[in-house]
Amino acid sequence: MPGSKSMNVLVRPNIRDAETAISEGILGKMVVLVAGRCRVQYVGRAKSNLEPGERILIIKADGSLLVHRSVGYEPVNWMPGGDVFYNVQAKEQTLQVRAQRKKPAETVNVMFDEIQLVVSLLLSDVGEFSLYASEEDMQRAILLKPDLLEEGFRPISYEKKVAPGFVDVYGEDKDGKFVVVEIKRKTAGKEAAMQLARYIEAVRGRTNREVRGILVAPGTGKDVLRTLAVLGLEYKHLDPRRCAETLTRVRTKKLADFLEES
Amino acid sequence: MPGSKSMNVLVRPNIRDAETAISEGILGKMVVLVAGRCRVQYVGRAKSNLEPGERILIIKADGSLLVHRSVGYEPVNWMPGGDVFYNVQAKEQTLQVRAQRKKPAETVNVMFDEIQLVVSLLLSDVGEFSLYASEEDMQRAILLKPDLLEEGFRPISYEKKVAPGFVDVYGEDKDGKFVVVEIKRKTAGKEAAMQLARYIEAVRGRTNREVRGILVAPGTGKDVLRTLAVLGLEYKHLDPRRCAETLTRVRTKKLADFLEES
C-alpha cells in the first residue's frame, strides 16, 4: 500500500511515476511538494504567464496551491484552498497539474518538462497558534484599563455601529464629554485620521454633548498630527506590545485574585 | 564537494546531519526545505507562539523564510527576504533555526525535535513573469481607446496630483465638461465612491467649468450606486480582462500598421 505511508520521496522520477505520486498525494489529502522545471499560466481574476524555470510547487491538504520561485516571500502563482478541483496528467514528456475553482472562476496550470523531486507528506499538526499585540488586544487593553487612554476615561461600548462603520471604542471622559476612539496597531496614516473624522461627524449629529475624537496608535505619519489638529482631533501614543503585556498582567492578577479568594 | 550538487536530499536524518545540510544550504544561497515536528516563536512587530506539530519550513535564496502548516494559502510564520541573519544549531536532541532581521527588528525561531526530510536545491530560474488585467492595464486601455469610457471622451492627463492624492485619469467629454475618472479593477466599495468624491471636490475648487466624476469598475457593492447618485457621480462598467484584451489588440494593430508602412 504505497498511499498509506506518511512520507514518500521520489528523486528524479520519470513523468509517469511523478504523475502517480502527485495524484495519490492529492487524493490522500497529503501535502505534496514538487521541484522541477515548469511553465505556469493563470487565468481568472487576472491573467498571467510565467516562462519556464525551476520552481517549487506545493499542494496542501485543503487544496491550496503555491508556486514558489527561488526568492520572495510571496508565491509567484497560487490558488487559495477550498473547493479546488485538480487534474494531473502526463502528456508525452510533460506533466500538467491543473487547479481550478468555481468562485471566483480561475485556473492555475503548471506544466513540468523536468521533475527533480516529488514528496508527499501526511503532516500531523494540532498545535495551537496564538498571536499577541493585535489591534483587538489594544482594544481589550483599553477596555480593561481605561487609564491607558487617559485618566478618568470610562468606556461605554465598543465596536459600536455608526453611519459608515464601527467605532472601535466609545466612552466618556472625566468631564462627561463623549469620546470616540480609533485604534491602529501601527503607525497611523492620514486615512486613519479621516476615518476618525467621519465617525466623529456621525456621532456629533446624534448628540448635543461635546464629542472628542482620539486616535490611538504607536506613532503617526508625517502630516497626521497637523491633520488631526485641523480637524480638532487628538492623538494618544500607545504601543500594541505594551497592551499585550497589560493584558497578560491583568489576566495574571485576575488569576491571583481568584486563587486568593479560593 | 558536497555543496556543489544542485540537489541534496536527506530522509529522516539525525540532528547533526540536518544541521550541516541546512547550514550549507543557507550559506550556498540554495532553497532549503525541511519537513519535521517543530515549535515556532515569533517576536517583533507582534508576538506569536505555535505549539509543536509537523510543518514544512522553507528558506529561500534571498533569506526569506516560510513556515507552512498542512492547510492554508498563508504561512503561519514567516520572514520576508532581505538582510536576514540565520543561526542554525543542534542542541541535544533539537535543532534550532533562527532568522533575525534589524528593520523592522524581529525574530523567527523554529525548533525541531524531529526531522523527516531536508532538501536543498539550486533553482535555475530566469523565466519572465507577465501579469495582465491590472488596474494599470485598465488605465492604459482608457488612454489608448477613450471610447471605452464613453463616446467623445478625450483624456488630458493621468495620475494627476490633486489635494489628497492622484486622479487616475483626467479629461473632458464631448461637451467640454471636465471628467475625473477613478478606476477599480474589482467590485468597487463605498470607499471608492468617497475617494472619487474627494477628488471631485478638489477639482471643482479650481475651475468654474462643470466637473463630472465617473467611477470605472467591473461592478459595484450594495449601496454604491445609490451613494454615487447622492453625490452626483456616475458609474461606468468596465472589465479589466476586456481592457487587457483591448491593449493586446491595439498593440497588434499598431504592429500591423507598422508592417504595412514598411
Add this chain to the structure above:
DNA sequence: AATTAAATTTCGCCT
C-alpha cells in the same frame, strides 16, 4: 528613509 496605493491580496467576522 518615508509615504502611498495596489494586490489574482487572504482571512475572519458579521449580517
Add this chain to the structure above:
DNA sequence: AGGCGAAGTTTAATT
C-alpha cells in the same frame, strides 16, 4: 452569500 475591515499584511513606486 456578500460586505467590511484587519493583517507581523508584502511589494512596488515615488518623494
